[in-house]
Amino acid sequence: MSFSLGYYGDTAMKKIPGGGAVGWYDVPEGVDVRGRYDEEFAKILTKDALMFVAELQREFRSHVKYAMECRKEAKMRYNSGLVPGFDPATRNVREGDWVCAEVPPAVADRRVEITGPVERKMIINALNSGAKVFMADFEDALSPTWENLMRGQVNLKDAVNGTIRFEDKARNKVYKLNDQTAKLFVRPRGWHLPESHIYIDGEPAIGCLVDFGLYFHHNYAAFRKSQGQGFGPFFYLPKMENSREARIWNNVFERAEKMAGIEKGSIRATVLIETLPAVFQMDEILYELRDHSVGLNCGRWDYIFSYVKTFQAHPDRLLPDRVLVGMGQHFMRSYSDLLIRTCHRRGVHAMGGMAAQIPIRDDPEANKAALELVKKDKLREVRAGHDGTWAAHPGLIPAIMEVFNNNMGNNPNLIKTMKREDAANITEEDLLQIPRGVRTIEGLRLNTRVGIQYVAAWLTGTGSVPLYNLMEDAATAEISRVQNWQWLKYGVELDGDGLGVRVTTELFGKVVEEEMSRIEREVGSNRFKKGMYKEACKIFTRQCTAPVLDDFLTLNAYNHIVVHHPKGPSRL
């Protein structure tokens, strides 16, 4: 028998009669839990659950490593001047006449989906929000601290069991589930992120296998009974670049179904198309997951980030200011249209994406304008043929629901009615067309202000934040980072505001200094001192000026949020 040693944190320690300070996770051979011990976490990190995660890791680690090597190779190709495109080797898959498995009745209607981190109160609010689906997020909206991840698992287990409660003592308010709730989807992290609080055979666990494995192990039976009408659990899969990565997920699902003794095809997942290479692989991704698919989603923010990242070595493909890269740009519209056509041809949902606007409480005029922007975006989506879309905030749901209701009629979805055959003509050039617009010093300033504040929040355990009346999360912050990096790298001229200045290290240094002062003024010096703004500024500045672009902000900054017990912060 193996035990993994952890220490109780201060709060838990007080609860122990006699002041005992040490707790143990009962772990299987080869598994070492280095995160803090907590009695609640121990109910998630059971020996059986860890055994399942370890089995997944052992079976799939070499496939994941190979897939990550392939990403590096593709990056080298793009950096040498090539551009992504359709793969001639998989033409038969694109041209073939196959369809995915029937959509499960429980999730036929997904017209409005709310998303949010796996935080206790937000889970209850989201499930009660009136949306058809809630996507509980271990990814863009979550800072993957040990506490967030493990509490997230505890919260989801309580949610699936229907027992989740939250008491806001300050407001004397108790939160619990309504009779009617949204259907739960869970989004694990991407393939690239390690989970450094759990070691398996001497190396960090693969983050998404921890998220998936623990959630699946504890919830599949209850979920299928209470939520899935015999199907499920349901997932969203992020940030894939190639169908080989979807094949690994398909195999993970089959492995999980076998372990649970449930029918093949029970687990269903929607894949986010949110990297530029993946838009050329949509048929191939659906094909790999054809027994387990419930569609694709336009992850527009990561997609924009990926456009910059993919073309990091292409100075002829620079983006305009971030605020100008919307769904109206030709390459974005082409991506959404082709996604709809692909999904409907294969019999599954084509989900829209996230408008970044959120309700503005203290300014009715601005609030009205934000809501109009959301409605306009959703109207474009439903008219184009999207079967549903995302909402960042419960306050937006009635308006979004109305737009979809008014345009979908009585259909639960548009899969059979909006074939979008016209989109068959979309070409590689359409999908890669350079977005139009100007670059300005205000664009550089906003990227810097938003990037630093997002990293500061992320370092303190918050993965989605309201900034300047918009939702910001890891995907939107990535756009700010890579855009600054690219503008610096190529000494771009910012002439959109008539100033005609070049982006140099000196200019960027000055902008950082001035934006830090502005942040301090805006948040107040007390909060500024207590927060992690200075650390965030250092990290963000380093990332923007790095000679080689970091693949992911969150991967680069991850060691700052890893806390090993009892050994202290990890050096990774």
Ligand SMILES: CC(=O)SCCNC(=O)CCNC(=O)[C@H](O)C(C)(C)COP(=O)(O)OP(=O)(O)OC[C@H]1O[C@@H](n2cnc3c(N)ncnc32)[C@H](O)[C@@H]1OP(=O)(O)O
């Ligand atoms: C690019 C992508 O990947 S998009 C998907 C990932 N991103 C997300 O999921 C972001 C989700 N949204 C959010 O996190 C939040 O809405 C934020 C951070 C943008 C704004 O949060 P706040 O400023 O705290 O919102 P606000 O104060 O208006 O909240 C009002 C109430 O709504 C709740 N709420 C707000 N957003 C959500 C949500 N997405 N899900 C559930 N409840 C929510 C709050 O908990 C609060 O509840 P209460 O009144 O019971 O206390």
Ligand SMILES: O=CC(=O)O
């Ligand atoms: O995950 C969604 C996105 O837009 O990124």
Ligand SMILES: [Mg+2]
């Ligand atoms: Mg994303």
